[in-house]
Amino acid sequence: MYRAAVIGDRDSIYGFAALGLDVNIIEHGEDPAPVFKRLCEGEYAVIYVTEALASELAPKIEHYQEQKTPAIILIPGVTGNTGEGINAVKKSVEKAVGSDIIFNT
Amino acid sequence: MATTQVNPTRMELTRLKKKLVTAIRGHKLLKDKRDELMRQFLDLVRENKELREKVEKGIERANKNFVLARASMSEEVLYTALLAPKQDVSIEVSEKNVMSVDIPVFDIKTRTPDKNDIFSYGFAFTSADLDDAIESLSDVLPDMLKLAEVEKSCQLMASEIEKTRRRVNALEHVMIPDTQEKIKYITMKLDENERSTQTRLMKVKDMMLKEAHGY
Numbered sequence: 001m002y003r004a005a006v007i008g009d010r011d012s013i014y015g016f017a018a019l020g021l022d023v024n025i026i027e028h029g030e031d032p033a034p035v036f037k038r039l040c041e042g043e044y045a046v047i048y049v050t051e052a053l054a055s056e057l058a059p060k061i062e063h064y065q066e067q068k069t070p071a072i073i074l075i076p077g078v079t080g081n082t083g084e085g086i087n088a089v090k091k092s093v094e095k096a097v098g099s100d101i102i103f104n105t
Numbered sequence: 106m107a108t109t110q111v112n113p114t115r116m117e118l119t120r121l122k123k124k125l126v127t128a129i130r131g132h133k134l135l136k137d138k139r140d141e142l143m144r145q146f147l148d149l150v151r152e153n154k155e156l157r158e159k160v161e162k163g164i165e166r167a168n169k170n171f172v173l174a175r176a177s178m179s180e181e182v183l184y185t186a187l188l189a190p191k192q193d194v195s196i197e198v199s200e201k202n203v204m205s206v207d208i209p210v211f212d213i214k215t216r217t218p219d220k221n222d223i224f225s226y227g228f229a230f231t232s233a234d235l236d237d238a239i240e241s242l243s244d245v246l247p248d249m250l251k252l253a254e255v256e257k258s259c260q261l262m263a264s265e266i267e268k269t270r271r272r273v274n275a276l277e278h279v280m281i282p283d284t285q286e287k288i289k290y291i292t293m294k295l296d297e298n299e300r301s302t303q304t305r306l307m308k309v310k311d312m313m314l315k316e317a318h319g320y
Contacts, residue, residue, distance in 0.1 A: 001197065002195065002198050003196065004196060004253075014187060017187045018239045019190070019242060020216065045198050046250065048249070065264070066261070068261070069209060071209065073249070073253045073256055075161075076164055076165060078172065080165075085157060085161060086161075089153055093150055095267050096143070096262065096263040097147075102147075102151065
């Protein structure tokens with residue numbers, strides 16, 4: 001049985017605790033890599049990462065993209081939407097089709 | 106392409122012809138696979154886009170509500186309220202095979218099915234804004250989990266399409282023309298050898314006739 005986890009800064013994610021997701025708070029200046037690694041190797045099917053944190057973890061996220069679990073999904077944080085999440089979808093379209101045919105309209 | 110070192114023998118020719126047939130068949134199959142994957146991928150990615158926009162909007166709204174909630178409560182009360190969650194999400198992962206790509210299917214189970222039973226605190230010491238915030242967040246949760254499934258499938262399919270496309274291109278532009286070239290080379294060489302034997306025989310026959318009859 002898998003679970004879902006959230007990783008990010010406190011203000012962006014503390015609400016998810018009420019929904020039963022595992023909340024992993026990264027304090028400002030703390031290195032998220034070890035926490036992220038522990039989540040990826042644990043029993044988690046879905047890991048939500050805030051966009052702000054995702055830029056720090058980019059190479060690691062890419063590594064898990066080819067595996068079936070966990071699914072690593074970017075979510076906007078409390079500071080606003082940076083467009084990183086939709087960019088990731090764009091990237092996979094570009095990878096598959098060769099050029100972006102979905103989002104340029 | 107310059108033919109690199111093939112033995113102009115009949116055995117090699119048979120081998121290459123067989124290889125060409127296999128390559129053409131493989132190319133056709135892979136092309137079909139790529140087309141079908143692409144069709145499914147495009148459907149999925151459109152769904153992915155819509156879901157993502159919906160989820161991002163939902164989270165943004167929830168975040169606004171949380172900021173409000175936080176403004177009217179002290180930090181300690183807020184964190185204590187959310188310390189021991191009532192709700193629990195567990196996910197059953199099974200897989201679905203789409204054109205040889207294993208995509209995950211998430212089956213979500215929550216501990217309390219009742220939407221109004223997720224509040225893990227008494228209502229006396231918390232503000233109503235917190236209830237709103239949690240409710241708005243719990244509204245997006247099903248979409249978030251669906252998004253996870255769809256987005257992961259998209260990623261997996263994208264890399265499979267990339268791989269398949271490379272194979273199709275390699276077969277189409279390298280392997281098949283190469284083999285055809287080699288087959289042509291061998292046929293030419295064999296024909297040439299045959300003609301050369303023919304002329305030699307004719308020449309020898311001429312010489313023998315000359316010797317016998319003095320032409």
